[in-house]
Structures are given as structure tokens and as C-alpha cells.
Amino acid sequence: MSPKSGRGTPPLEERFRFQVQVTNACPELLSDLQRIPARARPERLRALAMLGITLLRGGVGTGALPTPASSEQPTEARLQQQRLRLLSALGGDAD
DSSP states (O other): OOTTTSSOOOOGGGOOOOOOOOOTTSHHHHHHHHTSOGGGHHHHHHHHHHHHHHHHTTOSOOSOOOOGGGOSOOOHHHHHHHHHHHHHHTTOOOO
């Protein structure tokens, strides 16, 4: 167990190391990461990645709460449209 984190080290097959370069192509992310200490940046990126994955899987609402008149479940086509908009906003593509 790591004395700093209080968590055990995951098995080797569950660990990955990445070098990430954030440029002016993502000004909001760059600005956000520059405001926090360098050692906190990897955890911030992990948190943002998990949030993005959760949103893509439909686990978090992205809009206003439905009104009683529009309380029906969103259709699959509408969900797909929301996913595509989110991917576009993140700089990804639908492929």
C-alpha cells in the first residue's frame, strides 16, 4: 500500500502511463490545468475523463430538468444526437 495515497498499487496489467500535451487547441482545458499544481493535474485529467465517459454513456443529465409536458423518455435518436454534440464539443468525431 502506498503511504501517500492510502490505496494499494493496482496490478501491472491495470496500470497505464501516458504523456499528455495540452495546447492552445483546448484553451479552456489549458487554462484550467495551469491554475492547479503540476502534481494535481493527472488526477484532474482522470476526473474530467471519467465525467466525459459518464456523459457519453448517458449517466448524467446534460440539460434542464424536464417539464411535466415533456417528461417522456428521450428517444434513441435524440440521445445519439446529444452524444454527437458532446463528441464535437470535445474535439472528437463520430467514427
